[in-house]
Amino acid sequence: MSRTVYLNGEYLPESEAKVSIFDRGFLFADGVYEVTSVLGGKLLDFDGHATRLARSLNELEMTNPITKEDLLEVHRELVRRNGIDDGLIYLQITRGAADRDFAYPVEGTPATIVLFTQAKTGLADNPLAKTGIKVIGIEDLRWGRRDIKTVQLLYPSMGKMMAKAAGVHDAWMIEDGHITEGTSNNAYIVTDGKIVTRHLGHEILHGITRAAVLRFARESQMEVEERAFTVDEVKAADEAFITSASMFVMPVVEFDGIAIGTGAVGPVATRLREIYIEESRNSAV
Template structure:
């Protein structure tokens, strides 16, 4: 029986409830963060807290508690659930009040929910074989930089990919790749340059993205932060994605066409190795 956290209480998941009037449920008026756990420790926690503050500020929502208190809750959940490898999910909604498009007043407390999930991150079967992606239109709202729970389109394209025998979808806007359903997208050009979309309202500024680009700089790989086309991606030497729970995951095919030799590439493998080593050393 898993222990979860809801509004100040640690509870068995079967006993945890949230109001039917919660704005996260009614309006997707909520934000979230996912922090990976390795060896029972949290990866990039400070980065996730920085982005959490940014998302809350962008939506005019108050931070419900101090970062140190959230850290303590994360650690308590990891301990109570004996989690060695996986993730801690955090969601904060604007709270519960009778349904109205207008935001509730400041006296309405936010809803805070956290839970853990076991996930095999290091020995990932998907990483070993490489993922296949399809491309599809990016029809999300234009504030993709805010990590809200408005994930219906991401879920739709993920399922579209599965139906076509692929693992994920790379979304495309105005002819250029934005990002994956829940990850940032990259290609490695024929001259060895890593290309990934520049930060804007069109993508989420991934915490893993920031760390991996630092890893690339450490090994002397040139990085270009710019938009790239689907054709450019299909002609690339390598492709990969990054995310909090996928770390660095190679892409071996796009729309059924092999990328490079159709196998996980050395640049992605090396970046994954460095990132894991760095993350373990800095985990808390």
């Protein structure tokens, strides 16, 4: 069955939704995006995603074309029209369509806003949460403003393919001997019961799931340290895990062919996943 998507104020069958070949998202990756999870027909962390969206647009000097209230209504309407119980809603806003020029188009050029759904039955019951995932390390070759959630995703896509070629699930990116983040997720290690994850800055995305998980960890009296950690620390860690909107909290059991800890899913990641899913369901809108 064809999905209903949202394009510039209209709900359309996906086959009828068209974007100009002159759209700057297509020509320059001049746009931002967000992905919001849906569990039981409700949105997880919507406020956080809407706030980060506004920040990303502001950092790129783009005017937000939709209010937070209207954006929430669009999300809910897409969930309703597409019968989404568990899944994802993808949102992208670009600077709009204009003749190709590196300079930004004239003020008042309409932005392009697109939203669509992806059904993911059993999103919270991912079997990988029981076995953990394996990752490799790759050099971080992205641009310097990774804190802006832009649609410039070519290198992360290449990283996913490097991981696939290596027979593992994902790649963690390395800069100056330290882990920055995964290709589409934030990275963590657990050492002597302490959760360590890179501090916020231009080097990593300010993950919405990251913020929620760290808050829940602290509320549960877990010790958290936000700092850069090295490849050697990963290999010597007791546990490791990632967080993202689509994976929630996902244990990592191997890095570059070396087992992390016992090589099995650990208790900290397991508990944080349980807490995150429970608390997020309770606060979903």
